[in-house]
Amino acid sequence: MSTVAYFRKLFSSQAATSLGAFGGSWQVQSRADISTGTQVHHELNLSSGIVSIQPESDVYVMFSAGATDANSVNNDFHYAGDGLRKHPLSIPKGLQLGDKTTPIYLHIKQITSVATKYCRIVEH
Numbered sequence: 001m002s003t004v005a006y007f008r009k010l011f012s013s014q015a016a017t018s019l020g021a022f023g024g025s026w027q028v029q030s031r032a033d034i035s036t037g038t039q040v041h042h043e044l045n046l047s048s049g050i051v052s053i054q055p056e057s058d059v060y061v062m063f064s065a066g067a068t069d070a071n072s073v074n075n076d077f078h079y080a081g082d083g084l085r086k087h088p089l090s091i092p093k094g095l096q097l098g099d100k101t102t103p104i105y106l107h108i109k110q111i112t113s114v115a116t117k118y119c120r121i122v123e124h
Helices: 002-010 012-023
Strands: 039-043 049-056 058-066 076-080 087-090 105-110 118-123
Touching: 049 058, 049 105, 058 087
Parallel strands: none
Antiparallel strands: 039 105, 049 087, 049 118, 058 076, 058 105
16 A cells, blocks of 8 residues: 555545645655654655654654654654554744755654554655
8 A cells, every 4th residue: 555545534625624624735645664763854845834743663753854864762852652542743944044945854863673664654
């Protein structure tokens, strides 16, 4: 099942529309491979206001203006993951420092290295 089909099945069209209305769109991204503790750097769409993640295992998450910044086990938020929980996160637009063309990146790192795990990402 494709990621788009998965999210269409997961959320009713009414729920998807109301969530998408906040950021102006509903953009299902390719799932991120977080297998064996891989560090993932995802550039967010400048028009998005919220990003929702659905990790298959526990992850550390942070935002930054740096494309390759690394997650910190001491400082970053820890989100539980079982493939069912969805975590909507507000995108911190303050990282753009007044320049609305500066990209903001979402950084995700699996906490316990487990083979073949993914994190689904939806921007809205």
